[in-house]
Amino acid sequence: MENNMPFKCSMVKKPGDLCPCSLEGVMSIIGKKWSILIIGTLGNHRRLRYNELQEKLGKISPKTLTARLKELESIGLVGRQSFNEIPPRVEYFLTEEGEKLFNSLLPLIRWAIERDHRSFNFFLDF
Numbered sequence: 345m346e347n348n349m350p351f352k353c354s355m356v357k358k359p360g361d362l363c364p365c366s367l368e369g370v371m372s373i374i375g376k377k378w379s380i381l382i383i384g385t386l387g388n389h390r391r392l393r394y395n396e397l398q399e400k401l402g403k404i405s406p407k408t409l410t411a412r413l414k415e416l417e418s419i420g421l422v423g424r425q426s427f428n429e430i431p432p433r434v435e436y437f438l439t440e441e442g443e444k445l446f447n448s449l450l451p452l453i454r455w456a457i458e459r460d461h462r463s464f465n466f467f468l469d470f
Contacts, residue, residue, distance in 0.1 A: 387446035391437045
């Protein structure tokens with residue numbers, strides 16, 4: 345991949361290096377507690393109602409879940425669909441951009457699973 349950035353990045357040492365500055369915006373989003381877990385859960389289940397999502401996440405408070413969903417929705421990673429039913433039904437899902445992020449996170453999730461498995465096996469040896 346060629347470095348055609350229109351700006352200079354002090355972190356780039358040689359042509360062809362990628363500037364990690366773009367990660368700053370991403371980290372401000374996914375670095376918040378619960379964001380990656382929400383994206384991962386929606387990625388695994390495709391569509392979930394609020395209570396289903398809260399149940400799958402476990403110990404997240406309703407206030408935090410609502411705040412994270414609104415943030416993720418406002419930046420275009422999570423979509424929300426309301427159904428005109430009684431009682432009202434709302435489903436959350438990943439947008440196309442959210443799906444891209446989820447797919448990008450899969451190697452990290454696999455690495456974490458393998459690492460946890462290795463750590464667990466290490467403790468079984470004692």
